[in-house]
Amino acid sequence: MSEISYAVGDRVEAVCGPVAHGGHVVARVPAGERQIVVFVRHALPGERVVVEITGVEKSFLRGDAVEVLDASPDRVTAPCPLAGPGLCGGCDFQHVALPAQRELKAAVVAEQLSRLAGLSREVTVEPVPGTVSYSRADGLRWRTRMQYVALPDGRRGLRRHHSHEVVPVDDCLLEASGARVVLDRSESSEATVTETVGPHSFEVAADGFWQVHPGAPPALVDAVLSVLAPRPGERVLDLYAGVGLFSAFLADAVGPGGSVLAVEGDRRAASLAVTNLAGRASVETGRVDRVLARRHEKADLVVLDPPREGAKRAVVEAVVATGPRAVAYVACDPAALARDVAIFAEHGYELTSLRAFDLFPMTHHVECVALLVPSSGDPAGSGPR
Numbered sequence: 001m002s003e004i005s006y007a008v009g010d011r012v013e014a015v016c017g018p019v020a021h022g023g024h025v026v027a028r029v030p031a032g033e034r035q036i037v038v039f040v041r042h043a044l045p046g047e048r049v050v051v052e053i054t055g056v057e058k059s060f061l062r063g064d065a066v067e068v069l070d071a072s073p074d075r076v077t078a079p080c081p082l083a084g085p086g087l088c089g090g091c092d093f094q095h096v097a098l099p100a101q102r103e104l105k106a107a108v109v110a111e112q113l114s115r116l117a118g119l120s121r122e123v124t125v126e127p128v129p130g131t132v133s134y135s136r137a138d139g140l141r142w143r144t145r146m147q148y149v150a151l152p153d154g155r156r157g158l159r160r161h162h163s164h165e166v167v168p169v170d171d172c173l174l175e176a177s178g179a180r181v182v183l184d185r186s187e188s189s190e191a192t193v194t195e196t197v198g199p200h201s202f203e204v205a206a207d208g209f210w211q212v213h214p215g216a217p218p219a220l221v222d223a224v225l226s227v228l229a230p231r232p233g234e235r236v237l238d239l240y241a242g243v244g245l246f247s248a249f250l251a252d253a254v255g256p257g258g259s260v261l262a263v264e265g266d267r268r269a270a271s272l273a274v275t276n277l278a279g280r281a282s283v284e285t286g287r288v289d290r291v292l293a294r295r296h297e298k299a300d301l302v303v304l305d306p307p308r309e310g311a312k313r314a315v316v317e318a319v320v321a322t323g324p325r326a327v328a329y330v331a332c333d334p335a336a337l338a339r340d341v342a343i344f345a346e347h348g349y350e351l352t353s354l355r356a357f358d359l360f361p362m363t364h365h366v367e368c369v370a371l372l373v374p375s376s377g378d379p380a381g382s383g384p385r
């Protein structure tokens with residue numbers, strides 16, 4: 001007999017516990033003589049809610065809060081009518097006041113570091129201003145790039161959570177005016193757009209990677225430069241370099257006596273990086289693990305900005321082998337960051353600084369910039385080369 005006596009569609013009352021990674025809170029509901037964990041979306045810690053079961057896994061359930069019996073003081077009415085149980089899967093925190101969204105994200109980052117890397121840290125999630133034309137304090141209209149699904153009737157939509165089903169969306173409240181819109185049915189295009197950050201311009205494929213919040217590139221560049229404190233003449237590796245955002249600023253900082261090598265796996269992005277960097281940094285196209293294994297680089301500084309799954313062991317170990325005095329790790333997934341931080345620790349690199357940025361208001365997503373330095377060595381910026 002299965003231990004779990006719930007089926008999709010069942011409803012059960014629950015008192016919600018802490019927030020968990022992935023945009024839900026943890027609750028426990030009776031299952032025979034025991035209790036079983038249910039990860040509940042659209043709820044807040046401390047709330048008493050009616051949970052509708054949306055998924056039955058081997059050892060836990062998934063659910064949606066379809067009725068709130070005791071509301072948290074942090075609960076607000078979602079500004080978008082499509083945000084909520086069973087509707088658009090794009091936003092999962094619209095029912096939470098903006099400052100409380102940041103507190104939830106901070107709790108998740110701290111919990112992941114504690115559980116996966118054994119580190120105890122106070123985390124604050126910093127709001128990020130947009131550019132003047134996007135400066136809104138309500139957490140809406142900040143997305144400068146949107147990918148919709150084209151619907152047969154000519155409308156466009158976004159998918160439901162954990163589903164291929166598409167919800168028609170006529171006015172996504174996150175989309176900023178003038179956003180680059182991509183329809184996933186559209187032909188892949190050769191088009192590029194120009195993005196400007198400080199003194200530098202970047203050609204980016206219209207459907208290629210670029211941060212979606214207008215305040216993200218300057219905030220991340222500033223955070224990376226300030227933790228690494230690059231010095232003239234240093235050798236820098238910019239791994240997962242995209243179209244060369246960090247490389248451009250790192251090349252300025254290390255000057256003509258230094259060097260920057262940008263490594264990027266996507267051919268189109270790498271070729272745009274060559275154009276964007278115009279000889280001020282070298283660009284190598286290829287997978288980071290393979291490029292590092294082939295080149296046996298030595299580096300003073302490394303920037304690591306991997307996709308959601310993180311850098312993982314082979315890359316972390318190859319980075320350590322380059323002997324850097326400091327590594328700036330830019331992370332869009334705190335669990336992957338924490339797992340990689342634990343691998344760095346095995347190799348004598350410790351986390352000495354962590355900043356977290358609210359680059360994705362109304363969603364559970366959060367971006368971190370972590371500094372890792374050799375434990376026995378000097379803090380970044382003060383040691384011998």
Ligand SMILES: C[S@@+](CC[C@H](N)C(=O)[O-])C[C@H]1O[C@@H](n2cnc3c(N)ncnc32)[C@H](O)[C@@H]1O
Binds near residue numbers: 210241269287289306
């Ligand atoms: C989070 S984006 C960062 C891009 C860039 N640093 C920026 O800020 O614009 C990650 C980048 O890594 C690239 N990428 C993903 N897996 C890779 C791999 N195994 N090796 C090299 N590049 C990879 C993607 O194409 C993407 O450009």
